[in-house]
Amino acid sequence: MLKFCNVNFKYENDAAPLIENLSFKVHRGDFISIIGPSGCGKSTIFRLICGLEHGYSGNIFINDNDINNLKGYIGYMPQKDLLIPWRNILENASLPLEIRENNPKQAKKEAEKFLETFGLGSYKYKYPKDLSGGMKQRVSFIRTLLTGSEIMLLDEPFSALDAITKLSMQEWLLTQWSSFKKTILFITHDVEEALFLSSKILVVSQKPITQLKEVVVPLSYPRDRHMLSRPEILDIKEKLINELKQRVEL
Known part of the structure; x- marks a missing residue:
């Protein structure tokens, strides 16, 4: 569904490239977490997918269509909620529909259904x-x-929440993913969060990014917290943490 083909990217003021000949694929319906130390380029990958960064070589495809030929193909949720303070919750939720359909009344009607579904009516x-x-x-x-x-890109959406709320939101997100059948890419620094949520984890372990190491999470859905104490999961967790620690120490 999403495909990077030999993508190269360098920020204008940097001497060295951040991404070099990177290729990877994401399949429809996957829940994939991307982990790596701060500043390694995780968010840049998202910005390239969204079309917020240009000047790259190679190709990025959504459903075999080059993203340069597409509009409105990505849903992006950043770390901060970025809700507009002078718009009420209904008006905030309906904003993408207003933009797409140019019909504020119908947009609010549709958004209201979702707020009810999510317990926020x-x-x-x-x-x-x-x-x-x-x-x-x-x-x-x-x-x-x-x-x-x-495709939904979620960039550390729970990082600013307290520990208990964060756990609750992780469980809530899995419920929504299984209900709406979206493809999700999720950036996190939290290895346990990645293991609980993901079908696969992509690890950024080098700079420039030339490849993403893929780790399959051997857990079925639906999930509960007790699954994280299984020996095979604890082993994967330890290996991932050690790998990230080595990258930070370099």
């Missing part, structure tokens, strides 16, 4: 300042979902 006339961090991230996810895109 009673908050539709509240403003972002009135919501908890976890609730704001749910609204941000709904807004991303309403882009209508088959």
Whole structure:
């Protein structure tokens, strides 16, 4: 569904390339986490997929179509919820539909259905300042979902949440993924989070990025926390942490 073919990229002020001849594939319906130390280029991969960075060579395809020929093909959820403070929750959630359909009334009607589905119907006339961090991230996810895109890029969406809310949101996200059948790429620094959520993990372990090491998570869905204590999962976790620690120490 998503394919990088010999992609090269360098920021203008950098002496060396950040990405060099990178090729990888993502299949429809996958939940894939990308892990790696800070500054290794994880978010740059997302920015290339979104078309927010240019000046690269090689090709990036969505469903065998070059992204340079596509519009509205990606739903992107950043670390911060980026809800507009002067728009209420319903108006925030309906924004991608307003842009796509240019019909604010119909957009709000459709967004209202999703808010009800996600248990936020009673908050539709509240403003972002009135919501908890976890609730704001749910609204941000709904807004991303309403882009209508088959692929969703989630860039450390739970990193700013407290520990208990973060665990709750991980479980909530898996429920939504299994319901809506989207393809998700998820950036995280948290190895345990990656293991709990993902069908596969892509590891950034070198710079420039020439390849992504693929780790298949040997757990079925649905999942619960007890699965993380299985010996094979603990072994993968230890190896991944050691690999990331070695990369940071270089």
